[in-house]
Amino acid sequence: MRIDVARAYAQRRQVDKALAALRPAEEITPGQIRAHPLARRLVSDLMTMQNPPSTDSREIARSVGV
Numbered sequence: 001m002r003i004d005v006a007r008a009y010a011q012r013r014q015v016d017k018a019l020a021a022l023r024p025a026e027e028i029t030p031g032q033i034r035a036h037p038l039a040r041r042l043v044s045d046l047m048t049m050q051n052p053p054s055t056d057s058r059e060i061a062r063s064v065g066v
């Protein structure tokens with residue numbers, strides 16, 4: 001699952017790669033990403049790893065309601 005791949009990238013603090021892994025999942029099944037607690041937590045964590053958060057981070061966060 002793309003969420004797991006994105007989490008692996010996030011653990012390595014590779015935010016851009018994590019976002020690239022999440023973006024297709026969010027586009028294909030936005031409802032599932034919104035409802036998935038780990039995905040929501042991941043997006044929240046990615047937001048805090050960047051100062052300031054990138055446009056991609058903010059867009060995904062807005063989309064999932066974080």
